[in-house]
Amino acid sequence: MSAAATTARLPRIAPQWLLLAPAGLLLGGLFGFPLAWLAQFSLTPPGTQPALLGPVTLDNYARFLGDAFYLERILWTTIRVSLLSCAIAVAIGYPLAFWVAQTRSQKLKAALIAAIVCPLWLNTVIRAFGVMLLLFDNGPVVALAEGVGLPPLQLLYNETGVVIGLAYLAIPFFVIAMIGVIEQIDARQVEAAYSLGASGPYMFRRVILPATLPGVLNGFVLIFCISIASFAIPQLLGGGKVPMLGMLIYRTANVSGNVAFASAMSFILLAATILSLSVVTIALKRAAARR
Amino acid sequence: MAAFRKPRDPGRLALSAFGAFWVLVMVAPILVIVAASFNPRHIVFPPEGFTLAWYGKALGSENFVRAFLLSVKIGVVAAAASAAVALCAAVAIVRYPFRGKEAIVQALMSPLLIPTVVIGLAIYQAAIMVGIGRSFLALVIGHVIIAFPFPLRTIMANLQGTDPSLEEAAIMLGEHPVRAFFKVTFPQVRMGVAGGALLSFIVSWNNYPLSIFLSTPEFAPLPVEIFFYLQWQFEPLIAAVSSITIVFSILLIFAVERMIGLSAFTR
Numbered sequence: 372m373s374a375a376a377t378t379a380r381l382p383r384i385a386p387q388w389l390l391l392a393p394a395g396l397l398l399g400g401l402f403g404f405p406l407a408w409l410a411q412f413s414l415t416p417p418g419t420q421p422a423l424l425g426p427v428t429l430d431n432y433a434r435f436l437g438d439a440f441y442l443e444r445i446l447w448t449t450i451r452v453s454l455l456s457c458a459i460a461v462a463i464g465y466p467l468a469f470w471v472a473q474t475r476s477q478k479l480k481a482a483l484i485a486a487i488v489c490p491l492w493l494n495t496v497i498r499a500f501g502v503m504l505l506l507f508d509n510g511p512v513v514a515l516a517e518g519v520g521l522p523p524l525q526l527l528y529n530e531t532g533v534v535i536g537l538a539y540l541a542i543p544f545f546v547i548a549m550i551g552v553i554e555q556i557d558a559r560q561v562e563a564a565y566s567l568g569a570s571g572p573y574m575f576r577r578v579i580l581p582a583t584l585p586g587v588l589n590g591f592v593l594i595f596c597i598s599i600a601s602f603a604i605p606q607l608l609g610g611g612k613v614p615m616l617g618m619l620i621y622r623t624a625n626v627s628g629n630v631a632f633a634s635a636m637s638f639i640l641l642a643a644t645i646l647s648l649s650v651v652t653i654a655l656k657r658a659a660a661r662r
Numbered sequence: 663m664a665a666f667r668k669p670r671d672p673g674r675l676a677l678s679a680f681g682a683f684w685v686l687v688m689v690a691p692i693l694v695i696v697a698a699s700f701n702p703r704h705i706v707f708p709p710e711g712f713t714l715a716w717y718g719k720a721l722g723s724e725n726f727v728r729a730f731l732l733s734v735k736i737g738v739v740a741a742a743a744s745a746a747v748a749l750c751a752a753v754a755i756v757r758y759p760f761r762g763k764e765a766i767v768q769a770l771m772s773p774l775l776i777p778t779v780v781i782g783l784a785i786y787q788a789a790i791m792v793g794i795g796r797s798f799l800a801l802v803i804g805h806v807i808i809a810f811p812f813p814l815r816t817i818m819a820n821l822q823g824t825d826p827s828l829e830e831a832a833i834m835l836g837e838h839p840v841r842a843f844f845k846v847t848f849p850q851v852r853m854g855v856a857g858g859a860l861l862s863f864i865v866s867w868n869n870y871p872l873s874i875f876l877s878t879p880e881f882a883p884l885p886v887e888i889f890f891y892l893q894w895q896f897e898p899l900i901a902a903v904s905s906i907t908i909v910f911s912i913l914l915i916f917a918v919e920r921m922i923g924l925s926a927f928t929r
Contacts, residue, residue: 490692
């Protein structure tokens with residue numbers, strides 16, 4: 372056994388711990404410590420300098436969570452905009468994933484997946500820029516809307532722009548997650564239902580929807596967590612006017628210089644992320660156990 | 663997979679039209695950037711003319727060239743470091759039994775769970791505290807942390823497919839365990855290591871919410887430089903810079919596709 376041989380040469384420390392040491396150092400020292408230091412910041416009384424194990428207060432959290440302005444204007448805007456954009460992403464992504472999953476030609480399917488995933492490999496700033504070019508006042512989308520007789524649209528530097536941008540970012544994630552789920556539906560079950568005379572809508576409601584619903588929830592929570600933390604989209608497509616948490620953390624720390632408050636906001640964002648992830652995970656586990 | 667719908671279903675046709683439309687929409691912003699970079703004067707789509715002048719300006723722009731090179735440098739160092747750390751950790755996890763393995767794997771994957779903005783602020787404050795501030799070192803540390811789970815995943819997957827007995831035989835025949843690993847097992851997981859390093863490079867290459875905390879106007883990786891620029895100015899130059907970045911990213915995608923397959927990033 373290689374473990375025994377290694378231990379003989381490196382006495383006392385078992386090889387697995389030696390091998391894990393760099394990762395442990397990275398995660399503990401270079402990741403865990405900054406997070407702990409940030410926690411200390413968030414607990415530092417306003418107006419004082421943070422110190423390791425210094426005085427502790429919940430004032431920064433209370434200021435955010437106790438103020439209707441922050442709750443409504445920032446937290447609720449963040450959640451509302453994210454929910455809306457994720458709902459749009461699901462409404463587009465679900466049928467899209469369906470179409471891609473049942474494409475018969477493997478070559479075409481690979482090409483479609485590549486086209487959908489392609490934006491994921493580019494950085495968010497560039498994707499936001501591309502969406503901006505489409506949504507401009509004198510851009511193609513506005514021109515098209517005017518062409519069909521719609522009133523002039525303002526799609527940029529407001530909430531609409533942020534919702535469109537976030538949905539655009541979310542669709543590829545959701546589609547990729549769903550294709551795997553849809554491909555796992557038992558095709559025999561579907562064929563059996565058809566041969567027994569089931570109609571399309573009936574089939575969808577009784578066979579396909581129940582089989583894909585856990586996947587939809589998983590995909591939704593994934594894109595929701597990405598959306599609530601988004602930074603480039605509200606800054607660029609919202610012109611900085613749509614107050615979302617991710618963007619405000621940066622601005623509060625770097626423009627206003629209030630690091631303590633930005634830290635508290637960071638942990639509130641983190642809590643929102645973990646909370647939404649665990650709610651869905653627990654719900655899915657319960658549902659699976661019931662079945 | 664068998665088709666779910668009966669053939670010649672009108673619903674199927676509608677679904678195809680819907681799907682084709684949205685696939686086009688997904689790539690449209692990228693195509694629009696490339697098209698807009700050929701504009702002679704103003705940044706508009708559809709373009710008003712055709713010129714390659716902005717590409718010349720982009721390649722001659724000190725700021726963008728500097729940002730490009732900085733991004734490459736950070737990416738290479740972060741990729742090498744995270745692949746090396748991930749290789750060690752993956753060997754420990756796959757090859758050795760120990761208590762709390764599940765929890766350790768979860769902890770190692772945790773940077774994927776935490777919003778990058780939060781990691782950025784945390785590293786920035788810690789960097790100020792220890793006196794390195796906004797520096798190359800701080801940027802590399804941040805990028806290694808967010809990139810590390812990707813090579814860990816690819817290398818673990820590759821290691822699980824290897825047989826430890828050959829390596830053990832080499833050790834029993836007197837080879838040093840470390841050398842035995844690199845002679846026997848490493849060649850089998852090489853693609854996972856290289857692919858993982860490449861994914862790390864892409865994570866670093868694309869990162870912006872973490873980098874922005876550790877950048878200054880004179881010292882910014884490419885995505886941050888583009889972001890700063892987009893906030894104040896709007897000329898075809900930025901479309902040309904973005905197009906060059908897009909081409910570079912597409913080359914990286916092809917490399918990943920060759921090495922480990924495209925789903926590695928999103929799984």
